[in-house]
Amino acid sequence: MFCPRTKTALEAVSIGDVKVYLSKSGGVFFDNRQIFHFSDPSLKPAQVLVAHLQTLPTEHVDLATRINCPKCPDVVMMRRFFTPLKVVEIDECPNCAAIWLDHGELEKIHENHLTPKEREMLRIDMANNHGFIQVKIPKRSYSVHAEKPEPNATSSLEKLAELAYLSILND
Ligand SMILES: [Zn+2]
Known part of the structure; x- marks a missing residue:
């Protein structure tokens, strides 16, 4: 699979027993629903992933550009709010429910996490x-x-x- 922003190959990384796919641009791809292993900042895998993403270089991406799902290349992902406070926008595949986060978006989800x-x-x-x-x-x-x-x-x-x-x- 390829990064929908930079078109470079995504790197599969296992965190705990969950596989996520990282882009060198600091983006991350979560297969179906697996983001919920990482969206709660009190979870260890969530902390590990954010710490790792913070080491990656920030590459400027135009968030207004619609992207296609890395898993379903023909499907355009939908931009929608992830948190009830409507602060963090993410990209979700309407076909396979995968989620793409651009650089810094997982941190924002953690900052806006509600118990x-x-x-x-x-x-x-x-x-x-x-x-x-x-x-x-x-x-x-x-x-x-x-x-x-x-x-x-x-x-x-x-x-x-x-x-x-x-x-x-x-x-
Ligand atoms: Zn998809």
Whole structure:
């Protein structure tokens, strides 16, 4: 396989028991889903790989140039966000789900890594800010003004979100 940026041969390297493919430009190719062995900075293979990538020279690449999958040369990779915070953009093959990271992108993924708890807090936060949260407010059987907005709707919603936050913080 060849580096989609520099067209030079990719070098297969085993880290732990997972094989990744390195470009001399500091890019790295992960076969199907294997990036998840390396995306969490607390994992040893992730630390080893980043340390190695940092020793490689930085070659300027134009990230706006679309690249083809090293494994499926006819398929153009899709540029998409890797992290929920929408900071790091990566290239993913729509055919084989392989992922290509350019120089420095694995470090950025590590910097923006969220623990499961942080992920959950972010999810709640996003739900609160954009109104996506779905909370069923029980209808009052005695209400004769059903067509009017519930005066307590907002405050009970806030209370629920608050409780969700607290239960996460306490677990
Ligand atoms: Zn592919």
